[in-house]
Amino acid sequence: MSTPTAPFTDPALIRGTLYATADRIGQRTSALHRAKVTGADAAGTIAALAAAAHPAPTRVADIGCGRGTTTIELARQYPAAAIVAVDQSPALLAVVRNRLRTHAREINFVTADFHHLRGVLADVDVAVAAFCLYHSRRPEQVLAEIGACLAPGGHVIAATKSADSYATIDQVIAASGLDRGAISRPSLYEAFHTGNAEAAFAAAGLVLHRRLDQQHTFRFTDLAHLAEYAVTSPKYRLPPELTADPAALAAALRARLPDEPVTAASTVTYLVATRP
16 A cells, blocks of 8 residues: 655655744644634544543553644643654644643653654554644555554554545636646545545554544635635645745735635544554
8 A cells, every 4th residue: 555755745845845844834724723614623532532542541642743732632631641742843843842831741752753653652552643644655554653652452543634625725726727737636635534544554454443534614714815725735836936925826816716715625534443
């Protein structure tokens, strides 16, 4: 099971433009949160699944923790557990450290590639990999690494999105003429998505115990709001002067399309498994 190199699985892009700083993920998250109109909170859902799987863990790891929203939720839920935040990006770990500054407890921060976790993590009761496995060409390899780090009876919880997430935005970008290939290019979630996630768990030798699918809807109020999100997506091949400038992209879109709200959707899938 392998996925050809694409923007979300390109190691150089992941280390560089995507996550060398926290700016892109912060802008992307902000645009999506302001657009969201339906769908449960992801960090809260993960915490609830973790509590059901293991109510009193000793060690909890948030792998590919990003800006740390799930890390914070897990730290609140498990005040007695050792919490480990793992990410390849030192910049993102710095954000998590800053966000957790007000928590009167010790959090361990580990800079690591999630393809190589053995020797970095061990005896983990709850391992979370939320919205990160689609950054690997071989997500089953990452899941096997996570499984090898579990304590007996430990659980891994993964979260991902459907391959057709935000397809409406692709259609808008294509209709504008700025990137007519947007609708035909592979999904950003091609490597690990709602449709192939279970197969990746099986290939990793993990036993799936629970799956939860949730529908999320997003309403971008206008083309300026949509542009804030679109410039963060490596999927789009926009003119160079528009690739990092949401105001310029918004102006270019408004010159070609009616400036009206855009509704997009995504299926979010959560899976809970153990190592046999």
